[in-house]
Amino acid sequence: MYRQGGLSLTRQETEHSGKEHSYSHVHGVVDPELISTDRGLYAVKWAFAGLMVTALFQILVVWVSGSVALLADTIHNFGDAATAIPLGFAFLLSRKKPNKSFTYGYGRAEDLAGLLIVFLIFLSAVVAAYESVSRLLSPQPVTFLWAVAAASIIGFLGNELVAKFRIRVGKEIGSAALVADGYHARADGFTSLAVLFGALGVWLGYPLADPIIGLLITFAILHIVWGAGKSVFSRMLDGVDPQIVDDIRQIVSQVKDVKDITEVRVRWLGHRLYAEVNIAVESGLSVKEGHEIAVNVRHRMLHGLNYLSNAVVHVDPLGASGEAFHRRPEHEPDIPPANSH
Secondary structure, three states, X not given: OOOOOOEEEOXXXXXXOOOOOOOOOOOOOHHHHHHHHHHHHHHHHHHHHHHHHHHHHHHHHHHHHOOHHHHHHHHHHHHHHHOHHHHHHHHHHOOOOOOOOOOOOOOHHHHHHHHHHHHHHHHHHHXXXXXXXXXXXXXXXXXXXXXXXXXXXXXXXXXXXXXXXXXXXXXXHOOHHHHHHHHHHHXXXXXXXXXXXXXXXXXXXXXXXXXXXHHHHHHHHHHHHHHHHHHHHHHHOOOOOHHHHHHHHHXXXXXXXXXXXXXXXXXXXXXXXXXXXXXXXXXXXXXXXXXXXXXXXXXHHHHHOXXXXXXXXXXXXXXXXXXXXXXXXXXXXXXXXXXXX
């Protein structure tokens, strides 16, 4: 029978061959995460190659034309390509198994890589702003306008192809960082088109159009920094979309014999979700019966929630459930006063 302590169910307790339970498949951590991580590395590698080719072509045009708007866009594209390095390292690190020092594994490395990515994007904005202001104060002629226009179009096409690739793979594996990096590349593509308008302004007789467009690109980069920064810092603080919590409650509430759902906690570790759920069942049930309910809850959660990698289900008897109950004074340990001897 249940007492106040309750019962917790983790992954290891539900990885059975089907002899005890009605379903015979296994929910494992390593295989799905390795597959998704390999896909992420694949996307990072080819996106890096595509952006580097685009940026190298653009830097040659900057060298012969002197276009500061194209320089700003090229710097941004190099910065975007460089984000593949920390993200790729994070994907590699996340493949390592949990150990006694890192009991949840290394998924948080992806979030740390996100912080570095945001910093690199911000740094590219600073450099672009410096070059644009310098050119405003000391104007220099822009030559080979046709080459600048061609480079801006190639920059747009290269970034858009990379954006589509990153977003598609990111959605497949549930990596918000990779999806965000894809939208970042798409924004870079539109800033490349802005360079085209700068070249057009110079051709029409407005030489300051080039550095002004460079400043506009700088503000566009800062806008990306703001959006990406909010997303990354939210994850670092274990923030999730409230809809995920609502979805978990909806899924668990449909499981037979679950009488109450007292707590739901969920967070991202890299591109995988981890959840903790406290449920209440009838106090007259045996431990085995409560265990069966917990197994069913976890089974439904893993099937009903995308990107969920693990779930811990804690079972309490009805009337003595939830963390609030266990925090009651009679359940607190005896702690001596701070100044006691």
